[in-house]
Amino acid sequence: MEALIALGVFGVVGTIIYLVFAPRAPIAEEVIQRRLETISSPRAESARIRLFDSEEETFWERVTNFFFGSKEIPANLSKAGTRLHQAGYRGARAIRIYWGLRIFLGLALGLTGLLLAFLMNAPMLDVLLLGGAAGAAGYMLPFLTVYRKASARVLEMREALPDTLDLIVICVEAGMGVDAALNRVGNEQNNQQLAIGEELLLATQEMQAGARRKEALIRMADRCGVEEIRGLVTFLTQTEEMGGSIARSLRVYAETMRDKRSQAAEEAARKAVIKLIFPLVFFILPAIFIILLGPAGLQLMKTLSDPLR
Numbered sequence: 585m586e587a588l589i590a591l592g593v594f595g596v597v598g599t600i601i602y603l604v605f606a607p608r609a610p611i612a613e614e615v616i617q618r619r620l621e622t623i624s625s626p627r628a629e630s631a632r633i634r635l636f637d638s639e640e641e642t643f644w645e646r647v648t649n650f651f652f653g654s655k656e657i658p659a660n661l662s663k664a665g666t667r668l669h670q671a672g673y674r675g676a677r678a679i680r681i682y683w684g685l686r687i688f689l690g691l692a693l694g695l696t697g698l699l700l701a702f703l704m705n706a707p708m709l710d711v712l713l714l715g716g717a718a719g720a721a722g723y724m725l726p727f728l729t730v731y732r733k734a735s736a737r738v739l740e741m742r743e744a745l746p747d748t749l750d751l752i753v754i755c756v757e758a759g760m761g762v763d764a765a766l767n768r769v770g771n772e773q774n775n776q777q778l779a780i781g782e783e784l785l786l787a788t789q790e791m792q793a794g795a796r797r798k799e800a801l802i803r804m805a806d807r808c809g810v811e812e813i814r815g816l817v818t819f820l821t822q823t824e825e826m827g828g829s830i831a832r833s834l835r836v837y838a839e840t841m842r843d844k845r846s847q848a849a850e851e852a853a854r855k856a857v858i859k860l861i862f863p864l865v866f867f868i869l870p871a872i873f874i875i876l877l878g879p880a881g882l883q884l885m886k887t888l889s890d891p892l893r
Contacts, residue, residue: 644684645677651687669807670734672779674786686726694719734809741780741810746845748773748780749816749838756831762820763791783808812841 668678697718701711748769755765767788773781783804790800798821805814816837823833 642681642684644681644688647684647688648680652683664730666807666809667730667734670738670809671730672733672737672782673730682726682730686723689725690719690723693722737779738809740778741783741808742812743845744773744778744780745810745812745816746838746841748784749834749841753831753834753838756834762830763788763797766791780808812844 664682665676665679668674668682673682694715698711698715701714706714751769751772752762752765755768756762760768766784770781770784770788774785775781786807787800787804790803791797795803798817801817801820805817819833819837820830823830
């Protein structure tokens with residue numbers, strides 16, 4: 585029982601650390617590195633975004649069809665589509681694959697936990713606890729993975745937005761229309777494997793299919809979940825309706841985004857000093873005290889236990 589409790593505590597702590605620190609990857613450095621690799625490598629033809637390369641039904645879709653049938657997934661379960669899109673998994677098929685994976689892992693790990701508990705001749709309560717914990721872990725693992733990837737991808741789009749706006753401004757000032765500029769920047773950044781390039785390319789494909797620019801950009805903002813992109817769409821719409829200069833407005837908005845990014849970096853740097861207090865007090869200082877005062881304390885205890893010696 586103690587081993588199960590220790591294993592559960594270790595899993596919870598490891599999951600919390602994984603969720604907190606994994607999305608905080610050095611996004612800016614990765615974006616710059618991908619751009620340098622793209623510039624140094626031969627240029628590839630701009631590819632259109634496709635949802636799936638194969639139309640063959642996957643095993644995970646079969647699992648979902650077994651439980652839900654071929655009908656549409658209920659609305660409360662299809663809400664995961666936004667999070668899946670933010671993580672880079674697009675389309676209705678991604679939702680069915682996601683739920684099939686969650687159901688399969690939950691059942692598989694749950695049955696594995698029950699089997700291990702029976703083989704260890706554990707009490708019935710421990711059998712139920714281990715099976716339930718393993719099943720819950722398998723059911724939540726895809727959710728945690730998608731949540732981590734979505735958080736990292738949203739952070740990447742937020743970090744790359746000011747540079748994207750600068751590129752759009754350059755294209756517009758060079759004489760391109762807004763739609764052509766969005767398409768050009770989307771192609772360039774998609775070739776650099778940037779998430780915001782994929783989203784821009786999807787929006788331009790919607791416009792080429794007949795959607796209005798405002799509607800396509802609003803859908804892009806809803807898919808991305810980045811508040812700065814929502815503000816950009818509103819800003820562009822108001823500028824176009826009022827007849828202002830789009831290039832000048834985009835430049836002002838890009839400078840605002842860059843200032844916000846700098847302020848966020850300064851805020852994070854100031855918070856780091858406070859956050860360092862907790863590991864310093866709970867981990868570093870106790871170790872220093874043990875190293876410095878431990879030998880003296882042992883000697884003092886030995887002297888007080890036998891003062892006449």
